Amino acid sequence: MAENKNDNLDDDVSRRRFFTLMGLGVGWGGLLTALGGVGVGAARYMLPSVLYEPPTVFKIGTPDEYGIGVDTKLKKERQIWVVRNERGLYVMIAICRHLGCTPNFFQDQALFRCPCHGSIYDTRGNVLGGPAPRTLWRAGISLDPVDGQIVVDFNMRQDPDPKGTPEGLMVEEMGREVEPYFLKV
C-alpha cells in the first residue's frame, strides 16, 4: 500500500490518492481482521468447554487401610499410588513426568521404573535416573469429616522445582510434606 512514486502533486491528485489509500487500507484491513477473527474463532472452537471425563475427585478409604510403604492396589483403577511413611501418608500420581506412561513399582528395589524411556524414581518421587525432567506429582488429599475416608483431588498437583544433585533430581522431603498434599497420621 505504500506508494512513493509521486512526490510533488497538486491538491486534487493528492486528495484522490488519499481516498484511494484509505479505501485500500479499510478494505484490506477489514479483510485481514475478518480472517484473523475466523482463525481465532476456529482455534477457540477446538478447545471444548464441556468435558465428559471420569471424575477427578474420589475417595480411597480410611488411612488405616494403608500400611507403611507403597500401596499399588489403586494403580489400575485410579492411576495413583498411596505411600505411607513414619510421619504420615501421601498420594502419588502414577504418571511418568517424562511422557505420561505408567511406571511400574519394583518392591525389591523400592523403585518406580518407566517402561517407555527408562526413567527411575524412588518412593518419594525423586528422579534417580533416566530422562524424567521433574519429580512425580503428589495429589491433593484431605479427610472427609463425615466418614473419615481420604478424598483425593486428582487434578490438584504438587509440582516443586527439583534440584540437580549427584544422586539425581531431588526435592527436599520436609517441604513436600505439607497440607493439602500430606496427611499426618
Place this chain on the structure above:
Amino acid sequence: MLKLLQKIRSIVNQTQVFKSIFRHGYPDTDANRALVMFSNVILHLHPVRVRRGALKIKFTWCLGGLTFLFFILLAITGVILMFYYVPDTRRAYNDIRDLGTVIYFGSLFRAVHRWSAHAMVFSVWMHMTRVFMTGSYKPPREFNWVVGVILLVTTLVLSWTGYLLPWDQLALWAVTVGSKMAEATPFVGAAGPFGPELGRNSGNDMAFALLGGTVVGQSALLRFYVLHCLALPLITALFIAVHFWRIRKDGFSGPL
C-alpha cells in the same frame, strides 16, 4: 490366433462406445500415443515425450511414483475399512478385532493398509534422500522440495493419527506420549518452557486442543478419526497435486 485378436481389436476400436470413451485409436502409432496422453486424465500427469534419462531406474528408483501408489492403496483400503469401523471407545477395539476374525478378507485389507503405510513412510524418506543425492531440489525446483517436505510431514502425521484408531495398547500409549510432547511445546504447552508463565494450563494448552480433553479418551479418538480419514488425506492429496504439477512445469532434472 494373433490375427483373430487383432481383428477383434480393430472391430472394438471402431464401435461407438469405444470412440466415445477414448477418442483415439489403440496407441500403436506415434499420433495415437500422443493423443492418449492428451485425452486420458490419469495419463495426462505425464508429458507426451520424456528425456531418455527419465527412464533410468538407477536415477529415480521409481520412488516418487511408488509413494503415490502406496497413497492410492491406502486411500482405497482405508475407505473399505471405514465400512466396519465406529470411532467409539466402546466399539473401536472390537470392530478391529472383528475385521481380523469374522469379516471375510477384513484381515487382508487391514494388513494391506498397514503394510502400505509402512511402505509409504519408507519410500517417501528414500525419495527425499534420492532427490537430495541427485541435487534435484536446486533452482528452479526449490519450491517443489518444500512441498515434498510438507508431504513428508503429513505422511508421518497420517501414520501417527492412524494408529490410535484400533484403540489397543500401542494406540493409547503412542498417543499419550505424543500428546505429552504437545503439552511440552514451548509457549503454548502447559508443561513447556514459558507455557505456565503465559497462562497455559491443562485446560487450554496445545495438548488440550489436540485431544479435546485432558485424557486420551472419546473426544481424542473422534478427533484423530476425523484427522486421519478426512482432513489429512485431503491436505495430502492437495499437496500431491501441487507436487506433480510443479514437476511438469519445472521439468525433469535428470540426465539424458
Place this chain on the structure above:
Amino acid sequence: MSENASESSKSLPKQGKLADLIKKTASEKIGPENTVLVWPNLVYLELIAIMVAVATILFLSLVSPAPLEELASADTTPNPTKAPWYFLGLQELLVYFDPWLAGMVLPTFIIIGLVLIPYVDPSPLGKGYYTFKERKFSMLGFGFGLALWWVLILIGVFFRGLDWSWYWPWDDPHVHQPAGAVKLVDLEILLQDFLGLNEAPLVTLGRYAVTMSNLLTWAMFLGFYAVGFTVPFLFFREFYRKLGFVRYNLVMFFFISMMGVPMKIFLRLLADIKYVLVTPWFKI
C-alpha cells in the same frame, strides 16, 4: 552466488569448471533426438513397478497380518512400549533430551532445516546427477543427519528392551536390567564439585538462582555456538564468501545444532551428564 562454485572446487582449475558448467547447462536442452514417447516407454515401466510393488505388499500382508495388542487401558503401560520404527529415532532422542526439545524443537529444526536446503544451496553444480566430488560439504552434512536418524532408529528397533534399557542381541529379553547403577548429574554440579566453586547463588532472579557454575555452563553452551560460527568464518574464507552472510549463518546454525545432538548423547553416555544447561524454565 553467480560463481556457482562448489566447496571442493579448489582442486579444479577455473576454466575447466566453467566449461563443465556450460556443457551441463547445454545438455539440459531437450531436443527430439534425446526424448522418447511416454507411451509405451515410461507407461509400461510404471506398470511393471506398480505390479511388483502391489505383489510385494500383498505377499507381506498374507504372511504377516496387522497385529492387534490388548485393549487400551490407562493403568498398564506395556513394557517396553515401542513406537512404529519410523518414530523410534524420535523416541530414542527422548531419552537424552527433555520432551520440549526432543519432541518439539528438534523436529521443528529438522523440518525447517530441510525446507531451507534448496535456498542455502542453489549452486547448479551437481544438479540432476549423482556426484560426491562436486558438493562434498552438502553431501556430508545431509548424510550425517540421515545416518544419525537411521542409527537412532536401528538402536530403538534392535537394542532396546524392558524398561527401555540397552539389550544386546544375546541378552535375555525377558530379564530386567539392573536399575539405578548409573547416576545422572548436571554439568553444573560436576563443575561445581570439580572446581570447588561456591554453591551460593551470585544473584537470584525470581525463581532463577544463578550460581558461578551455572554461568560457566552458559559460557560453555554459548561458546560451543560461538566457536562453531567463528572457525569456518576465519579459516574457510572461500566457504563463507560463497554462501554470503545470511546463508552462512543459517547453514552454520542448523549444522552446529545438528552436531550438538550427538555431542549431548556422548556426554550422557560417557560422563553420565543429565543436563548441560539448567534454568527454572528449560533444561538442555
